[in-house]
Amino acid sequence: MAARVLSLALLASGLPSTLAWGALGHEAVAYVATNFVASTTKSYFQTLLGDTSTDYLASVASWADSWRSTTAGKFSAPFHYIDANDSPPSSCSVSLSRDCGSGGCVVSAISNYTTRLLTSSLSKSERQIAAKMVIHLLGDIGQPLHCEALDVGGNDIDVTYDGDSTNLHAVWDSNIAESIAGGSSLSSAKSWAATLTTAIKTGTYKSAAAGWVSGLSITSAQSSALTWASESNAEVCSTVLAKGLSYVEKNDLSGAYTTTATPVVNLQIAKQGYRLAKWLDAIAAAA
Template identity: 45%
Template sequence: MKTAHLAGITLALVGRVSAWGQVGHETIGYIAMEFLATNAAAFVKTTIPAKYNNSLGPAAPWADTVRSLSEFKWSAPFHFIDANDDPLGGSCSVEESRDCGNTGCLSTAIANYTQRVNDPSLGATQVMEALYFIDHFLGDIGQPLHVEAYEVGGNDIPAKCNGVSTNLHATWDTGMIVKMVNATYNGDPQGWAAALVEEIKAGSYKSSAAGWISCSSTTEPLSRRRTVEDDVKEVLKARQSPSQITPLACPMVWARESNAYDCSNVFHYTNGTDLCTGTYFNTNIPVINEQIAKQGYRLAAWLNVIFDGSTGL
């Protein structure tokens, strides 16, 4: 198997592509809406305005739409964890002290906005924006190339998708997703979300969903096991300043889970192959489906703990 990298060839891009694109992010939000507990659902519906249908789905891409604006350029580093590992050499890892940077990153941003969304001292707009960021960042952390530094998270690796020249990052963000959703769900993110919700409730994900919101192995001693409830309650209790917030256990576990796909799947193809056809596409669509389902479920669990005190799942 040849490496995915073509030496000496890069694409001229401005910034990075958004994780999962609009379709993926909306789908994560729609999934979360189906698992919200009473208080979390009420908060979401009263905080997100009618222009987004009072829903996490349409609101999920907001953080991508504003980060190119001058007043939100500071948020750009929060969409990523630049894992400085070696995916082509089969060595994938995520270490906060190594990969997060001085300005913060995806894991620290999740902790920060978890505190802010429930901070009574903040105004309505600040709270709304905190919810938007949580909605988005809980999606970003499930995209393998948003937890990878190599070639700017795949942005600088040319690729082909459905005969169109693009890059590896964009292929994962939008190319494979759009092809699958158009073919299977008539281009409708809500249709895709409904199918994944059914898989979580009664299908292929039912037996594993509980593990998605546990952040420790069952072999860990009870005293060392972590859950979404532990993480969220800890940061809400701490009321730390943004500069002091440390990454929570669950987002780092989820980041490492995503990053592992960089070694096992993302870079495994022959140069020149159309990645939106054949083996690569058929192998990775199940990965994308599960990552989208996981992050929607996790987003709901996260908000449920903030506003209802437990995941309720």
């Protein structure tokens, strides 16, 4: 098993399109957050981002993926994940000292960019970058394979989805999300987020939502982010690789596997959207 564990950093610069929730997932997280932020938070971030439309969060939700493929943003590639060097499916765990590399990781980056957002001495353009990173990274940390080192976060696990060859990371980034939303457009993300919003307000998630933000603190940002990373990582053992590597490599994942994974993806998007709303509320209040 250990021989199969590689750092995502090895491929970070070469796989810009497969190291995050796809745009659909990030946009859905952002739209869920849009539906829960306070009115003062909405005004604060619309002003900071220079966008008074209702898409002010969703329109920048995937910006960080483009930025990391540029010369200026290349350094940020490790910020999208944390390499949990555990042993799924038998054992899953995240350790900041063990798993957050010298170049940083999603846990440390959430803390750093939250601090930068609150640093009034920084230029508006620098705080805009910080806002875009926070919006994006709170989505990334909810993707289970962003919190796993095995086979480059699943990028090196060859699988089949609906008859097409792909990799396990891409299936969790995009295929399952698109099967839930019924498409990959901005409108699909908005519709998906609306369904999740209803579930949080009056449906399946109503009783659980308060627990999602229990202990949430922008002054202890690293601790909060580590908790979220640990939750996501646990899903690698309980869902992503629950039946082992051979199962995902030998079966088309568009069938029973997606049926099992769907509630997990819904939950992770809902959680991180709600958490993003409360995170942005706390930032706006402090600012």
